[in-house]
Amino acid sequence: MSEKILILVADDEQNLLLLLKDNLEEYGFEVVTATNGQEALDKAQTITPSVIILDVEMPKLNGWQVCEKLRNDGRLKDVPVLILSAYTQPEDIKKGLALGAKKYLTKPFKMKDLIDVLLDLKKP
Amino acid sequence: MLTMAMILNKNQIFVLDDEDGVRKSLETVLASEGYNVKSFPAGKELINYMGQMSFTAPAVALVDLRLPDMNGVQVMQKIKELSPETEVVMLTGNPNMDSAIESVNLGAYAYILKPYSMDDIKNVLSRVLEKQRLIRENRELTQQLKEWNEKLEEEVYRRTVALQESYTKLQSLYEMRTQFITIMSHELRTPTTAVMGFADTLRDKWKTLPDDKIKQYLSVISEESNRMVLLMSEIFEIAKLQEGKLKLNLDDAPIVPFVGKIIHDFRLRYPGRSFGFTEKDESVNVSMDVLFLKSALSHVLANAVKYTPLGENIIVFTEKQDKNFVIQIEDSGPGLSRDLRDRAFEPFYRSMDDINRKTPGAGLGLTIARGILEGMQGSIRIEDKKSGGSGCAVVITLPIKT
Numbered sequence: 001m002s003e004k005i006l007i008l009v010a011d012d013e014q015n016l017l018l019l020l021k022d023n024l025e026e027y028g029f030e031v032v033t034a035t036n037g038q039e040a041l042d043k044a045q046t047i048t049p050s051v052i053i054l055d056v057e058m059p060k061l062n063g064w065q066v067c068e069k070l071r072n073d074g075r076l077k078d079v080p081v082l083i084l085s086a087y088t089q090p091e092d093i094k095k096g097l098a099l100g101a102k103k104y105l106t107k108p109f110k111m112k113d114l115i116d117v118l119l120d121l122k123k124p
Numbered sequence: 125m126l127t128m129a130m131i132l133n134k135n136q137i138f139v140l141d142d143e144d145g146v147r148k149s150l151e152t153v154l155a156s157e158g159y160n161v162k163s164f165p166a167g168k169e170l171i172n173y174m175g176q177m178s179f180t181a182p183a184v185a186l187v188d189l190r191l192p193d194m195n196g197v198q199v200m201q202k203i204k205e206l207s208p209e210t211e212v213v214m215l216t217g218n219p220n221m222d223s224a225i226e227s228v229n230l231g232a233y234a235y236i237l238k239p240y241s242m243d244d245i246k247n248v249l250s251r252v253l254e255k256q257r258l259i260r261e262n263r264e265l266t267q268q269l270k271e272w273n274e275k276l277e278e279e280v281y282r283r284t285v286a287l288q289e290s291y292t293k294l295q296s297l298y299e300m301r302t303q304f305i306t307i308m309s310h311e312l313r314t315p316t317t318a319v320m321g322f323a324d325t326l327r328d329k330w331k332t333l334p335d336d337k338i339k340q341y342l343s344v345i346s347e348e349s350n351r352m353v354l355l356m357s358e359i360f361e362i363a364k365l366q367e368g369k370l371k372l373n374l375d376d377a378p379i380v381p382f383v384g385k386i387i388h389d390f391r392l393r394y395p396g397r398s399f400g401f402t403e404k405d406e407s408v409n410v411s412m413d414v415l416f417l418k419s420a421l422s423h424v425l426a427n428a429v430k431y432t433p434l435g436e437n438i439i440v441f442t443e444k445q446d447k448n449f450v451i452q453i454e455d456s457g458p459g460l461s462r463d464l465r466d467r468a469f470e471p472f473y474r475s476m477d478d479i480n481r482k483t484p485g486a487g488l489g490l491t492i493a494r495g496i497l498e499g500m501q502g503s504i505r506i507e508d509k510k511s512g513g514s515g516c517a518v519v520i521t522l523p524i525k526t
Binding site: 013015016018019022023026057086087088089106107108109110111 | 306309310311313314316317318320321322324325329337340344347348
């Protein structure tokens with residue numbers, strides 16, 4: 001009985017959270033959602049997920065800020081972060097990776113690509 | 125006594141000779157040539173005359189080199205001192221040229237040997253006058269050139285400043301455009317992601333998904349498609365406004381019932397909010413394009429609805445103010461700090477606005493409304509509420525037609 005992989009998904013678009021939650025759960029992941037950056041940070045500290053998926057444009061704290069705070073959190077700094085954003089410019093991607101994200105996917109994305117990346121990030 | 129800088133009179137000639145006959149004959153001949161001749165028998169008399177406060181500076185002075193009271197060269201030097209531009213021509217009866225040549229070295233224009241013919245005198249005079257004319261012209265041209273130069277420098281400076289200004293303006297327009305496209309692409313990607321994601325999900329899993337999920341996903345697809353259509357039509361409107369291609373069909377029409385009709389529509393569409401509005405001043409006409417003005421007011425009202433919680437009020441005031449008709453729309457939302465009030469009219473402003481991101485619309489409504497109202501010589505701005513409390517007052521003015 002392998003334990004389910006726990007994924008925290010933060011996005012301020014309810015419809016995108018629904019899309020991610022339903023598809024990832026159906027695939028077999030366990031999913032916790034957050035609708036803003038602060039909530040994402042709080043929940044990450046409580047549940048210590050295996051992977052964190054972050055949108056960039058979010059209220060309270062944006063994805064960049066959450067990413068930075070996670071990198072400076074002793075307990076969470078090794079949890080891989082995947083940025084999933086509608087910002088598609090090369091400088092956005094560079095910025096995300098520089099802030100410590102392991103992967104950067106642009107919206108719109110294919111669910112299969114996202115799942116492949118999640119499985120890859122989960123590998124020890 | 126030194127005289128002020130003088131203007132030469134080109135007709136004035138001084139004659140200085142102690143011989144009456146010489147003076148008389150020169151006076152007669154030169155007067156017949158059109159000159160104004162003043163003659164002196166002694167050097168002192170001439171110097172005294174030039175020492176007066178006002179005298180006419182001669183173009184030429186004909187001076188005898190040997191005078192009873194003083195040396196002609198001294199007189200010449202005195203004349204040059206008092207009127208530097210007067211040319212002095214020496215008359216000499218001495219066959220020894222030394223003193224004549226010396227006088228030229230010291231500043232005389234020329235010397236003429238006695239006995240002379242009147243033609244000699246006339247020739248020298250016309251040469252002197254020609255020289256003075258050229259000097260005068262040269263001076264005038266130099267002055268004109270200097271003035272032109274100054275004007276040119278001024279003009280070049282003015283144009284340079286204007287060019288720099290328009291360059292800065294163009295650059296900021298270009299940056300705005302780039303930013304607009306970046307944000308627009310971002311805003312389109314969000315609904316596209318939902319539509320694509322759920323469409324793929326339905327395609328791959330429709331056989332196993334429960335009916336309520338299928339229905340939910342289809343609703344999301346429908347909702348997000350609507351959002352894309354709304355965004356595209358707003359972008360299209362903005363593009364037309366920005367290119368100045370907005371064609372308004374203006375007609376004078378009563379504004380109050382027009383506003384009343386739109387508010388009536390909103391009351392039906394949003395029964396959860398109360399719209400306060402009393403029709404008065406029904407006779408006021410403004411020049412309006414009915415469709416576009418309706419679009420502008422609807423954008424502002426939709427915005428007010430967006431920021432007003434369910435059960436709260438939106439109040440619309442109308443009044444005549446001087447030559448303008450004012451429509452003030454007040455919401456019960458969180459309000460907008462003064463420094464952000466102008467930015468609310470920038471395209472996609474809402475995108476940066478964290479508080480109400482969950483409401484539909486692309487953040488182009490106020491930009492469009494401003495474009496339309498300015499096209500009708502009106503204006504739109506955000507102010508404090510008259511009715512007090514939190515929220516925004518959007519103030520619209522339109523010129524009254526009489």
